Amino acid sequence: MRQNLNDLAAFAVIARTRSFTAAAAELGVSPSALSHAMRGLEARLDLRLLARTTRSVAPTEAGMALLGRLAPALAQIDEGLEALADWRNSPAGTVRLTTFHWLASTLLARKLPGFLSSHQGITVEVNVDDGLRDLVSLGFDAGIRFGEAVERDMIAVRVGPPLRMAVVATPAYWNTHGRPRHPRDLLRHACITYRNLGNGSLLPWDFEKDGKELRVQVRGPLACNSSDLGLAAIRAGCGAGWTEQEDVAGDLAAGRLERVLDDWCQPYPGAYLFHPSRRLVPAPLRALIDHLRE
Numbered sequence: 465m466r467q468n469l470n471d472l473a474a475f476a477v478i479a480r481t482r483s484f485t486a487a488a489a490e491l492g493v494s495p496s497a498l499s500h501a502m503r504g505l506e507a508r509l510d511l512r513l514l515a516r517t518t519r520s521v522a523p524t525e526a527g528m529a530l531l532g533r534l535a536p537a538l539a540q541i542d543e544g545l546e547a548l549a550d551w552r553n554s555p556a557g558t559v560r561l562t563t564f565h566w567l568a569s570t571l572l573a574r575k576l577p578g579f580l581s582s583h584q585g586i587t588v589e590v591n592v593d594d595g596l597r598d599l600v601s602l603g604f605d606a607g608i609r610f611g612e613a614v615e616r617d618m619i620a621v622r623v624g625p626p627l628r629m630a631v632v633a634t635p636a637y638w639n640t641h642g643r644p645r646h647p648r649d650l651l652r653h654a655c656i657t658y659r660n661l662g663n664g665s666l667l668p669w670d671f672e673k674d675g676k677e678l679r680v681q682v683r684g685p686l687a688c689n690s691s692d693l694g695l696a697a698i699r700a701g702c703g704a705g706w707t708e709q710e711d712v713a714g715d716l717a718a719g720r721l722e723r724v725l726d727d728w729c730q731p732y733p734g735a736y737l738f739h740p741s742r743r744l745v746p747a748p749l750r751a752l753i754d755h756l757r758e
Contacts, residue, residue: 470501471501472538476538479523479531515527556586557746559586559605561606562607564594565592570708572590576590578755582755586748586751594660594689606753608738611735619740621736621737623735624735626734627709628730629708629729631723631724631728632705632715633704633722634698635721636701650680651682653703654703655669655704656698657682658689659688666681666687668681669706671729672730673727684702684703695712699721737756
């Protein structure tokens with residue numbers, strides 16, 4: 465079937481140009497290869513489609529009848545290909561994303577409205593879930609996570625700056641309970657913790673200094689999966705928290721919160737959009753990636 469389509473398209477070019485040489489140049493093949501293809505097509509159809517002389521070539525009566533039906537079909541194919549080019553320039557369709565709450569409320573909340581305004585043919589479906597879900601099995605086009613949480617077999621594109629954690633509490637809390645000098649000192653403090661509902665575990669607090677990594681499993685009066693609720697408890701003086709620096713920048717500047725163990729909180733890779741394949745990335749997803757990278 466595919467061979468017939470290729471040969472029929474070549475036949476239409478020969479019939480239009482009335483020349484094997486001109487048709488071969490247009491199609492990017494040799495005249496002898498084109499002549500061989502036409503002989504094969506005629507043999508399969510058991511009809512002579514082209515009348516050949518040493519100086520010219522022209523469709524036979526059967527060839528003209530075939531061309532009359534073939535030309536509209538080929539024109540429709542050309543129109544379809546041109547429409548695809550338009551679609552690439554102004555992509556349309558749906559992108560299905562999965563990410564977790566913090567990135568949805570920060571990165572996507574800042575950047576996605578502008579994308580939707582400038583790409584009105586694209587619909588973005590966002591699934592907010594703190595579990596590390598499998599993209600392919602659940603039908604997602606892409607996910608957004610921190611760099612260290614992206615599987616090695618995925619194509620990852622950085623879409624956010626490096627981030628940094630901060631250990632904070634109110635000055636009154638530190639004055640009452642003392643300021644830790646080492647991450648292990650946090651084991652004696654009331655800590656506001658985060659429980660990952662995906663696997664049920666309490667999120668440990670990770671630290672690094674001079675190339676040495678340390679993970680501390682803290683405990684405290686509140687464990688939840690809401691960063692907003694956790695921050696409210698920290699601001700109320702209920703305990704110490706380990707939170708994204710940008711979430712408490714205003715509190716630190718105003719003196720409402722005070723950070724400790726600053727030298728143990730090193731920058732780490734920020735947000736990455738990841739997807740399964742580098743080949744033939746759908747146009748709506750490519751447009752979203754380009755926008756998030758800006």
